[in-house]
Amino acid sequence: xxxxxxxxxxxxxxxxxxxxxxxxxxxxxxxxxxxxxxxxxxxxxxxxxxxxxxxxxxxxxxxxxxxxxxxxxxxxxxxxxxxxxxxxxxxxxxxxxxxxxxxxxxxxxxxxxxxxxxxxxxxxxxxxxxxxxxxxxxxxxxxxxxxxxxxxxxxxxxxxxxxxxxxxxxxxxxxxxxxxxxxxxxxxxxxxxxxxxxxxxxxxxxxxxxxxxxxxxxxxxxxxxxxxxxxxxxxxxxxxxxxxxxxxxxxxxxxx
Ligand code: TMP
Ligand code: ASP
Numbered sequence: 001x002x003x004x005x006x007x008x009x010x011x012x013x014x015x016x017x018x019x020x021x022x023x024x025x026x027x028x029x030x031x032x033x034x035x036x037x038x039x040x041x042x043x044x045x046x047x048x049x050x051x052x053x054x055x056x057x058x059x060x061x062x063x064x065x066x067x068x069x070x071x072x073x074x075x076x077x078x079x080x081x082x083x084x085x086x087x088x089x090x091x092x093x094x095x096x097x098x099x100x101x102x103x104x105x106x107x108x109x110x111x112x113x114x115x116x117x118x119x120x121x122x123x124x125x126x127x128x129x130x131x132x133x134x135x136x137x138x139x140x141x142x143x144x145x146x147x148x149x150x151x152x153x154x155x156x157x158x159x160x161x162x163x164x165x166x167x168x169x170x171x172x173x174x175x176x177x178x179x180x181x182x183x184x185x186x187x188x189x190x191x192x193x194x195x196x197x198x199x200x201x202x203x204x205x206x207x208x209x210x211x212x213x214x215x216x217x218x219x220x221x222x223x224x225x226x227x228x229x230x231x232x233x234x235x236x237x238x239x240x241x242x243x244x245x246x247x248x249x250x251x252x253x254x255x256x
Contacts, residue, residue, distance in 0.1 A: 013038070014051065014209055020081070024072060027080045029055075033209070035233040037139050042232065044240045048078040050247050051207040055080060057250060058173065058206030065172050067165060068200040070192065085192025085202050089135045090143065090153050092162060094170045095186040098123040099212055100230075102131075102186075105142070122185075122214075122224050128170065130163055135190065161199060162191050173206055180253040182227060182246070183219055185212035208243050 006018035006026060016028040029052035031043040052074060059071035072081040095102060098113065099121050105111040106119050117125050132148060133140040148154050154162070166189055174184045188210045192202040204210060208228035215225040227246040231237035 014048075015204075019084070023084055025082050025084050026075075027052075027082060027204070029078045029080070033229065033232055033239060035229065040233070042239075044238075044243075046240060047243060050243045051204070051209055052078050052080055054207045054247060054250070055204040057254075059201075061176065062169060062172060062201065062205065065168075067169060067172070068198065069205075070200055070202050080204075082202075083194065083200075085194060085200065087135065087190060087192040087202055088154060088158075088162075088199070090148055091133045091135050091140065091188050091190055092166050093131045093133065093186060093188050094166050095125055095129050095131070096170070096174070097121075097125060097183070097185040097212075097214075099185050111142070122219065128167075130166060158199060165191070165199075165201065169201070169205065173211075176250075176253070177213065178216070180249045181216045182249065183214040183216050185214050187211035208246055213246060 003018060006020050009017040009019050009025070011017070013034045014030055014032050016030060018026040018028065020026055029048035031045060031047045032041070033044060033047060034041045056071070056074050059069050063069055063071065070082040070085055072083060074080050098117055098119070102111065102113070103119060103121060106113055113119060114125055114127075114129055117123050132143050132145075134143055145156075145159060148159060149156065169189060170184070170187070173187065177184050187206070189201060189205055190203040191199050193199055211228055212230060213227040215227060218225040226234075226236070227242055229239070231242045232239045
């Protein structure tokens with residue numbers, strides 16, 4: 001499928017989006033990476049291919065486990081065809097361990113941690129927690145159930161439905177990753193509505209751009225070794241090497 005037969009729609013932080021002649025979307029995974037709301041930017045060779053192949057890997061596993069997703073197929077190593085959806089303007093974040101903006105907001109007095117959770121990176125969150133943020137605002141901002149309902153973004157039943165799906169995705173990803181010696185600290189997912197109103201998983205899932213992955217052995221020895229975008233956010237490692245290592249470990253796991 002050549003790009004000339006498609007209509008360019010938009011570019012996100014890491015993906016370019018096209019519409020195909022039959023109304024599907026094509027995601028082109030680029031080598032771009034950004035953090036801190038676009039303030040930090042770079043490009044890393046092969047990032048596009050690794051993130052595309054990882055998203056494909058997880059979509060296939062989730063579909064096989066009965067999670068409905070927008071994934072169709074990958075026509076090239078860096079592109080993914082997906083169904084067109086009406087995207088719900090709310091991002092869903094599931095946390096198993098304290099990290100990132102949760103701790104930043106805690107330090108700023110903007111959020112309370114669940115009872116018994118230590119305010120430090122790597123502190124386990126028993127039972128986990130789910131947070132919602134805005135999607136189509138200049139800067140993602142946490143939103144609560146009341147505001148989601150008030151804005152008509154989702155009904156109470158829909159919030160419960162996507163919460164259940166997100167919990168199931170957490171179980172499936174965590175279990176697969178655990179077998180590869182990796183901890184799923186947290187992740188973000190998005191959902192959209194099909195023309196007949198069904199809610200299904202959208203965007204990408206299980207990539208190191210949208211998840212925090214920690215090496216399990218290092219963690220058990222008291223160190224956090226990130227296999228995700230935190231190496232870029234914090235400037236602690238080479239993103240290409242880290243993403244490549246994650247990909248290889250999951251591939252090895254698949255072959256076993
Ligand atoms: P946070 O700690 O910055 O809130 O991020 C939690 C998880 O969600 C982390 O794995 C990164 C992911 N995430 C995204 O992929 N995109 C986003 O816009 C945000 C806010 C988080
Ligand atoms: N919203 C965050 C940012 O743009 C997402 C991230 O860091 O992954 O910085």
